[in-house]
Amino acid sequence: MSEYTKVLVAIDLSEDSSQVAGRARAIAGNNSAELHLIHVIEPLSFAYGGDIPMDFSGIQDEIHQQATQQLQRFAEANNIDEQHQHIVLGRPEVEIHATAEELGADLIVVGSHGRYGLALLMGSTANGVLHGASCDVLAVRVGKHK
Ligand code: AMP
Numbered sequence: 001m002s003e004y005t006k007v008l009v010a011i012d013l014s015e016d017s018s019q020v021a022g023r024a025r026a027i028a029g030n031n032s033a034e035l036h037l038i039h040v041i042e043p044l045s046f047a048y049g050g051d052i053p054m055d056f057s058g059i060q061d062e063i064h065q066q067a068t069q070q071l072q073r074f075a076e077a078n079n080i081d082e083q084h085q086h087i088v089l090g091r092p093e094v095e096i097h098a099t100a101e102e103l104g105a106d107l108i109v110v111g112s113h114g115r116y117g118l119a120l121l122m123g124s125t126a127n128g129v130l131h132g133a134s135c136d137v138l139a140v141r142v143g144k145h146k
Contacts, residue, residue, distance in 0.1 A: 003031040004027060004031040004033045004106050004107045005033050005106055006033055006104055006105040007024050007034070008099060008107070009037055009109040010040070010109070010129065011037065011038070012039070012111070013039055013074065019140060020140045020142060021078050023140045027107065027138070033107075036103055037074070037075055037084060037085050037086065038087075038099050039067060039070075039071050039087050041089050043060065043089055044056040067087060092129075096108060097134075100135060105135055106135045107135060107137075108136070108138070109138045110137065110139055111142040112124065112126035112142065113143040
C-alpha cells in the first residue's frame, strides 16, 4: 500500500479538535507526510442573509480575527507551521474539498460524532466531506457516543 504524502486535517475549533488532530499527526508522522490544518468560517449571511436586513461585515471581521488567533494557537500546540495553516470562508465541506484538491492532499481527516435519529438524517460535516472527496477520508470518532 502506498504511503500518504499530504494529510489535511479539518478542525471546527471545538474541544474535540485535539483528538482529531492527534490522529492526523500520528498518521502524518508514520508516513513522513506533510500535515495541513484547515478551519472554515461560515459567513453569517449564509444563515441570516436573506432574512435580516443588516450589515454583518463588522461582526464577520471580528469572528475572522478570533478564529485566526485560535487556529494559530492550536497550530503552535500541534507543531504545524504557518504555511500549513488554512483559514477559509465558506461552507465547510465545499472548502475542505477545494483546499484538499489545491494542495494535492491524499488524506482528509475529520471528526465524526456518530449521530443517530433525526441528527443523522440532517447529515454532518463528516458525511459531506466523505461524499465527493477525491482522496481518502478518515472520520475520527469523537464526542460522547464514542
Ligand atoms: P460536525 O459534523 O459539524 O459536528 O463536524 C464534524 C467534523 O467536521 C469536525 O470534527 C471537523 O473535523 C469538521 N468540521 C466541522 N465544521 C468545520 C469547520 N467550520 N471547519 C473545519 N472543519 C470542520
